[in-house]
Amino acid sequence: MFAAAAAAILVALALAITRAIKGPTVFDRVLAGNAVGTLAIMLLAVVGFLTERPEFLDIGLTYGLLNLIGTLSVLKFFRHGDLAYDVDREPKS
Amino acid sequence: MRLAVELASWGFILLGSFFTLVGAFGLVRMPEVFARMHSASVLDTLGVGLLIAGMCLQAGFSLVTLKLLFLLALFFFTAPVVTHALAQACLHEGIKPRLVEDRRGTAGPRPSDPDDGRQP
Amino acid sequence: MRYVSLAGLLFAFWLALSGHYTPMLITAGALCSVACVFAAIRMRSADPEGHPIELFWGAITYFPWLFVEIAKSGWSVTKVILHPGLPISPTMTVVRASQKTPAGLATYANSITLTPGTITVEVNGNEFTVHAIVRDGALDVEDGRMDRRVSRFEGAA
Secondary structure, three states: OHHHHHHHHHHHHHHHHHHHHHOOOHHHHHHHHHHHHHHHHHHHHHHHHHOOOOOHHHHHHHHHHHHHHHHHHHHHHHHHOOOOOOOOOOOOO | OHHHHHHHHHHHHHHHHHHHHHHHHHHHHOOOHHHHHHHHHHHHHHHHHHHHHHHHHHHOOOHHHHHHHHHHHHHHHHHHHHHHHHHHHHHHOOOOOOOOEEOHHHHOOOOOOOOOOOOO | OHHHHHHHHHHHHHHHHHOOOOHHHHHHHHHHHHHHHHHHHHOOOOOOOOOOHHHHHHHHHHHHHHHHHHHHHHHHHHHHHHOOOOOOOOEEEEEEOOOOOHHHHHHHHHHHHHOOOEEEEEEEOOEEEEEEOOHHHHHHHHHOHHHHHHHHHHHOO
């Protein structure tokens, strides 16, 4: 059963990577990258069950936090071209 | 009893795999970026939620279940934040969503200056 | 009270994730939770918005309701994705939120985004711009069923 779930997640990963390669805009790629991160976490959990090593879940939790921060910082960088941008400080243009 | 739990976890994991596949398929199939976000949110909520529910039933009552629930809570609190940030960034970058009907003018008051970027 | 509950929660989180229960590690965990609470106080994030314990009782009934909503709308989006004709009708709309606290507004906006088929694109005070993949989804949000439910959850404090 876990093998079936792992296979499904791998196929989904392939589809998400297709979108990341094809994606016309940078936002398509960010969306696909986020989906790849989500699927990687699920793959970690499933493989942890498959090999009976549930310590993989800790790695999954860490990776989930990194996924959030990574996606948000990439988005912020593309929006302002600067990670230290402060909306309250800047005069509105 | 043991058999029922086993069957339920089978069902959850297979359904979760199905919704994961559907979400990823929609990611490739949808025509524009705003529509793709909706199919990614199927993946983020239903796919992940059902897979984790199935694994919880498999693990029984232990620390592993607790960790899986933390993972689920993490997803349910971060996925909407990422999707919202992505949609807002798209809109501010000038990507116009392809709309069949725009009810922004009719349904309620117009949002003032759309490029404020300031969170209340 | 809020600080004590935050420290207790952090300590429980430590115990759950560590899995080792030697006196040294438990002491380290307790010290770390207290240090985290002091850091949160200095960052001014241990306020009713950052750690809303008042919402706990409301959350017990709200989250199961939200899961049912997610399952229902997720199934309808699945049907749209798998339909050979891809019958999408993207719609943008504006809804007004009736919540009063920042935590309530954030819960409502996140709930809209979390249900597949609708995304909160813009938040402007208490006006949310919502993008829906099918027209019915937008009408459903305008109908305000979820808004009333979140207000009840907020009021259950």
